[in-house]
Amino acid sequence: MAEEGKPDAQLFHLLSGLLHQVEALTNQEEVELRSKIEALGLEVTKVPSKSTQHLDELEIAKELDELSAKLDDVDEMISSAMASDPQVKSLLSGTADVWMPVITASADERRTFTASNPEAKGKSFS
Numbered sequence: 001m002a003e004e005g006k007p008d009a010q011l012f013h014l015l016s017g018l019l020h021q022v023e024a025l026t027n028q029e030e031v032e033l034r035s036k037i038e039a040l041g042l043e044v045t046k047v048p049s050k051s052t053q054h055l056d057e058l059e060i061a062k063e064l065d066e067l068s069a070k071l072d073d074v075d076e077m078i079s080s081a082m083a084s085d086p087q088v089k090s091l092l093s094g095t096a097d098v099w100m101p102v103i104t105a106s107a108d109e110r111r112t113f114t115a116s117n118p119e120a121k122g123k124s125f126s
Contacts, residue, residue: 007101007102007105008041008044008045008102009045010098010102011098011099011102011103012037012040012041012044014095014098014099015037015041015099016034016037018091018092018095019033019037021091022087022088022091025087026087033081036077040074043070078092
């Protein structure tokens with residue numbers, strides 16, 4: 001994934017840690033959820049290929065619709081996990097100050113966040 005100091009990496013490190021805690025508390029391995037977190041992490045940190053052509057407005061709108069659908073899927077996964085397990089809801093609610101800014105921020109806002117919060121750089125969430 002991304003470098004450890006980046007907010008995206010911190011978020012996925014936190015999610016992995018939370019999942020590990022849930023697994024330890026429930027004594028059940030969450031294979032499907034772990035797989036989804038890893039897939040989302042790869043998707044978020046993927047560098048898009050350079051386009052040899054310029055996209056017109058319709059193509060951009062289509063791309064945005066596809067990204068919106070992916071975000072809707074993530075929202076559904078989070079909502080269903082929170083609804084089905086009070087521990088997940090408690091963990092996500094208790095750590096929202098860490099992961100919400102990463103999810104809702106633009107790339108520029110994330111860079112500003114990291115640059116303006118030196119204690120966040122390289123911080124480990126275990």
